[in-house]
Amino acid sequence: MAAHVHHFTYGAFNPIAATLMAYLGSFLGLLCTERARDAHNRSRRNRWLVIAAFAIGGGGIWLMHFSAMLGFDVPDSPVRYDLPVTLLSLAFSVATVGIGLLVVGHGERSQVKTVAAGMLTGGGVLAMHYTGMEGMRLSARVHYDPLLVAASAVIALAACTIALWFTVSVRGVRRVAGAAAVMAVAVCGMHYTGMAAMSVEMDPSIVPSATGIRPLTMIVPITVLTAIIIVGVALSALQAMTEEEFTDGAGVPKRGVHAEAPQPWTLRQPSIGGLRLSPAARAVAAGRAAGAARPSPSPSPRPAPRPPTFDPTVAGAPVPQRMAPTPPAAPVAPVAEPGGPVAGPATSGT
Structure with missing residues (x-):
């Protein structure tokens, strides 16, 4: 017997919260990916990409999924979540998104790498969603419509590829915000398309595990994880920005430029x-x-004084005095010695 399923138990609160979570995580992650493209060395670039993987995979995808699942309810059956499988879905999300970002974040930019990274990131979205749904425990059997599952896969793969293409092709906060909006719509659209593909058939022989997590119990860990991810990503980004501002590409502190x-x-x-x-x-x-x-x-240095110059057009100007030339010295007359010949000029004999 098919059971009725509620996807919006609390009205518009859950889809709005899920969309905001997807947008915030995607924006921070894509912004970190853009910063990674501008990093000077490999270690700093990898640090940015790891931050981006946790922001997108942990915040933009995983927290979005369970924020939306808080509004999921089956009136004829209790809903529980298996904790190990739920944590496994988080690991799938962060790991696959991180691999995709590593592909697009290193080396020369190319369309092949962008498409490959988009496939990996979109695959992470799909793996997280359906692994998380596998961790849901109901007193019923769950079936999926293959056409709608394929549609959700196309939405996730295409939108993630477009978002990554925007990230590596355009610059600026506004363009990154636009790419984040595309990715947020893709993640939420994929989620609700996949939920529409699900149908529930009641089976009283299936008893949910008593150790499962109630949906409302997940509000506290979701809130705590959201705060931790947002604060951690923000602090890591600010620390990396400060380090890049005050050091050069080799990690040596800059001198004289930003020194306080x-x-x-x-x-x-x-x-x-x-x-x-x-x-x-x-x-x-x-x-x-x-x-x-x-x-x-x-x-x-003080310039040396210049002698006054004579300007005949100026009245009272000092008149330079001409110095008389020195007369030539008079010739000395020969002096006759007593009892001797008179000294005179020498003449040649004939």
Whole structure:
């Protein structure tokens, strides 16, 4: 006997929450993937891709799935979830998405690599969904429509490939946000298409396990995991951004570009002894410290004085004095020695 299935037990709350979760995880993951393409070395790029895998696989896919499944109910049967299989679906999601991101995140960009990465990422979405559905325990037998299952697979594979193509082809937060919207719609569309493919046939001989998890019990771990993933991804992204900003490609700290100027002691200490410095006093002290730290310009050499020039057009201009030429020295007359010949110029004999 076919049983009636409710997919929206709490109205629009579950699909809206699932869509927001898918969008947030996809946006953070694709943004990290874009940052990985700009990373300087392999280790830093792998770090970005691991963060992206947890953001997309853990937050955008797995948490989206179980946020939507909180609204699933079968009135004629209790609904339970097997914990090991549920955790296995999380591992499938993160692992397959991570492999796909590693393919598209390394090496030269090509359409073949983008399609291969999209197939792996979409396969991760499908593996997570149907593994999670396998972990659901009902007093019934579950059947799937092959056509709708195939449709859900096409939606997941195509949309994930398009989203990754946007990520490696375009730049900027707005374009990444658009790619995240495409992926979020794909994940949610695949989920509800796969749920539409499911039909339930009651079988009283099947008894759900007493150790299974109730759907409402999963609200607390879902909320905690959501907070952990969001905070962890945000902190890791900020730390990686700061490291890339202050270091070069080899991991060596940059000097002089982003180095922070040392603050004066008066800026770090609001008080001196028992006296508390006012903001104005701290500002004056900071200005003096900055002035003392600033190097003073070296004095320029003073030019040598130039002699005055005569300009006949200017009245009262100094008239240069001409110096008289020095007369040539007079020839010295020969002096006659007593009792001797008179010295004169030598003449040649004839």
